[in-house]
Amino acid sequence: MKDKLQKIVRPADLIVVAAVLAVAAVLWAVLAHLTGTTAQIVCDGEVIATIDLSAVKEAYDVTLDNGVTVRVEPGAICFAASDCANLLCIHAGKLTRAGQSAACLPNKTLIRITGRDRRGPDALTG
Numbered sequence: 001m002k003d004k005l006q007k008i009v010r011p012a013d014l015i016v017v018a019a020v021l022a023v024a025a026v027l028w029a030v031l032a033h034l035t036g037t038t039a040q041i042v043c044d045g046e047v048i049a050t051i052d053l054s055a056v057k058e059a060y061d062v063t064l065d066n067g068v069t070v071r072v073e074p075g076a077i078c079f080a081a082s083d084c085a086n087l088l089c090i091h092a093g094k095l096t097r098a099g100q101s102a103a104c105l106p107n108k109t110l111i112r113i114t115g116r117d118r119r120g121p122d123a124l125t126g
């Protein structure tokens, strides 16, 4: 019985397995790209910044004209500082997934993560 099992695994089968794994890897890469997290900073109803979070290598802060500071991190975005009274925006914490959003109503500022990935320069050059 053991002999038979060993004969079943031939080099050709390994190639098939490798091909399946390669296809799976490509699919994963495509899906990861499609679901790539794109963040938007919306101020007073206007999108003032669109950031591809999957391309962010190091965290940085964006300070807006209204005094709100938004922190951009690899794969995440959050309010870092604001002069509003209740600081609900800060307490909202980090957004990491498509569909999530946080707002600072007193400053009319919204951050959100959209699922759609814009067609833009590829990050393969890094």
Ligand SMILES: [Zn+2]
Residues within 6 Å of the ligand: 082, 084, 085, 086, 087, 088, 089, 090, 103, 104, 105, 106, 107
């Ligand atoms: Zn706020």
